């Protein structure tokens with residue numbers, strides 16, 4: 001199955017000049033959604049890790065079933081003001097703006113090995129911010145895995161210190 005067939009381009013969303021990769025057709029198709037989780041599992045099996053860390057909202061959709069499937073714990077990274085306990089915060093730039101993310105202070109402890117998962121790797125700003133939060137908490141980033149990579153935005157330049165895999169590259 002070619003998962004690219006289930007990813008739709010939406011021009012000028014959320015801003016003029018951005019071509020938005022819309023994964024909702026993939027999520028709507030049970031076979032394509034299942035296949036995406038199986039392929040993510042195969043790719044993630046390459047690394048030794050205990051926890052999967054992913055940002056809301058689209059990262060959660062893929063990370064939660066993958067964590068269950070692989071028998072790993074799941075750590076949510078949320079937009080500001082949503083997590084109830086003490087947090088580590090990080091501001092960053094992404095393809096279409098500026099944002100900030102938060103992680104619970106006690107979510108990662110020394111030497112936890114972590115996989116970072118997301119739907120889209122665009123400029124790499126989101127994932128770089130998450131990697132910094134994990135390392136500030138004493139964890140190790142075992143690998144970075146995404147469904148989609150926009151290679152023309154050269155995200156790997158920001159992520160030179162890490163192993164990065166993507167299922168679908170544009």
Ligand SMILES: O=P(O)(O)OC[C@H]1O[C@H](OP(=O)(O)OP(=O)(O)O)[C@H](O)[C@@H]1O
Nearest residue numbers: 056057058094095121122123124125126
């Ligand atoms: O590589 P970057 O340039 O940082 O962009 C990638 C990020 O942008 C999107 O999230 P968004 O912040 O739009 O949030 P959403 O999942 O809630 O839609 C996407 O899900 C990635 O997390």
Ligand SMILES: Nc1ncnc2[nH]cnc12
Nearest residue numbers: 019020021022095120122
């Ligand atoms: N072009 C894009 N499509 C979907 N999600 C994104 N996140 C950042 N850039 C994106």
